Amino acid sequence: xxxxxxxxxxxxxxxxxxxxLLRRAWQFVLDLVDVLLKPSSIFxxxxxxxxxxxxxxxxxGGFNTALEITxxxxxxxxxxxxxxxxxxxxxTTVHFSxxxxxxxxxxxxxxxxxxxxxxxxxxxxxxxxxxHLFGSIDTREKFNDRRLELALHEWARFKANDSLExxxxxxxxxxxxxxQSPRAVEAHQRFLFTGQKTCIDCHKGIAHHLPDMRGVPGxx
Amino acid sequence: xxxxxxxxxxxxxxxxGSSALLAQSVSSSLRGPAPLxxxxxxxxxxxxxxxxxxxxxxxxxxxxxxxHAIDGYQVDMQGNKCLSCHxxxxxxxxxxxxxxxxxxxxxxxxxxxxxxxxxxxxxQCHVPQSVATPPVSNDFVDIDxxxxxxxxxxxx
Numbered sequence: 314x315x316x317x318x319x320x321x322x323x324x325x326x327x328x329x330x331x332x333x334l335l336r337r338a339w340q341f342v343l344d345l346v347d348v349l350l351k352p353s354s355i356f357x358x359x360x361x362x363x364x365x366x367x368x369x370x371x372x373x374g375g376f377n378t379a380l381e382i383t384x385x386x387x388x389x390x391x392x393x394x395x396x397x398x399x400x401x402x403x404x405t406t407v408h409f410s411x412x413x414x415x416x417x418x419x420x421x422x423x424x425x426x427x428x429x430x431x432x433x434x435x436x437x438x439x440x441x442x443x444x445h446l447f448g449s450i451d452t453r454e455k456f457n458d459r460r461l462e463l464a465l466h467e468w469a470r471f472k473a474n475d476s477l478e479x480x481x482x483x484x485x486x487x488x489x490x491x492x493q494s495p496r497a498v499e500a501h502q503r504f505l506f507t508g509q510k511t512c513i514d515c516h517k518g519i520a521h522h523l524p525d526m527r528g529v530p531g532x533x
Numbered sequence: 534x535x536x537x538x539x540x541x542x543x544x545x546x547x548x549x550g551s552s553a554l555l556a557q558s559v560s561s562s563l564r565g566p567a568p569l570x571x572x573x574x575x576x577x578x579x580x581x582x583x584x585x586x587x588x589x590x591x592x593x594x595x596x597x598x599x600x601h602a603i604d605g606y607q608v609d610m611q612g613n614k615c616l617s618c619h620x621x622x623x624x625x626x627x628x629x630x631x632x633x634x635x636x637x638x639x640x641x642x643x644x645x646x647x648x649x650x651x652x653x654x655x656x657q658c659h660v661p662q663s664v665a666t667p668p669v670s671n672d673f674v675d676i677d678x679x680x681x682x683x684x685x686x687x688x689x
Binding site: 405496 | 605
């Protein structure tokens with residue numbers, strides 16, 4: 314488009330022979346629109362509908378399969394940043410090793426289960442791919458330096474969705490406080506059941522080591 | 534001849550004595566039936582007391598014991614989980630006892646604004662309590678009991 318606006322001098326070669334890149338791209342788009350708008354003269358309508366349907370199934374299935382593959386612990390710990398830092402820390406906690414053997418994997422807590430939220434989180438995660446490619450946390454020291462920033466992101470997300478990923482397993486309706494310790498009963502009755510606080514407000518650092526907590530509300 | 538016989542007798546009695554010692558499995562009632570040179574099975578882990586009920590100190594200088602479980606509490610350079618309830622500013626909400634003012638003192642007795650670094654690591658003095666029965670009984674009596682024996686006509 315813009316190349317068309319540039320005034321051509323008298324000495325320049327014929328414009329049809331040497332179109333600018335933008336001009337050629339635009340021409341291609343116009344041709345493509347032409348093809349898409351004109352009715353097909355070769356394929357029948359049924360063939361086109363069926364082909365579109367099959368292609369749609371393959372695309373959608375492939376998309377969801379790819380989504381599921383990226384939503385596994387194996388995929389997450391494929392990067393050494395996750396495997397050597399947060400995954401190693403998780404292993405010592407109750408969310409990895411416990412009495413009954415029920416455990417949480419990375420996406421259980423860190424990827425929303427609801428589809429639209431999940432897609433939104435996956436789009437945000439493209440920044441993490443960038444971080445991996447450019448090594449923003451590729452050593453333990455670099456990771457520890459940015460731990461607070463990363464933790465603040467997660468705390469903000471949990472706070473915003475009322476600790477939804479905690480509540481996917483820990484429902485306050487199913488919580489039998491007669492089976493809890495007196496301290497837990499007291500705290501849950503005062504803050505959880507009244508909705509004053511959400512899980513992450515008190516339960517920070519339960520699955521990974523804490524960042525420097527100076528300045529975090531409720532911490533010293 | 535007699536001397537030689539005495540030597541032989543002594544050697545025989547020594548050998549008999551040592552073999553008798555060897556045959557006897559040396560064990561202590563505290564460490565169970567496992568012989569000294571074997572490790573024996575580990576006793577089961579005992580749960581921690583988790584009542585949150587304050588326990589009486591046995592003597593005034595005793596660091597109060599922790600009446601609740603502290604599994605997974607992080608106390609290090611990054612943060613102190615204990616202080617998220619026991620710090621001065623947190624006690625109104627948590628209803629936990631505030632850590633003593635002595636914890637704000639440095640070694641020269643000067644009060645600092647917050648917890649002195651030498652008092653930061655709670656578990657150095659304060660420990661949670663196991664529900665296990667001790668293998669050796671304890672006949673400790675506290676000072677009040679001792680003093681009450683001295684008061685004339687005030688036996689408790």
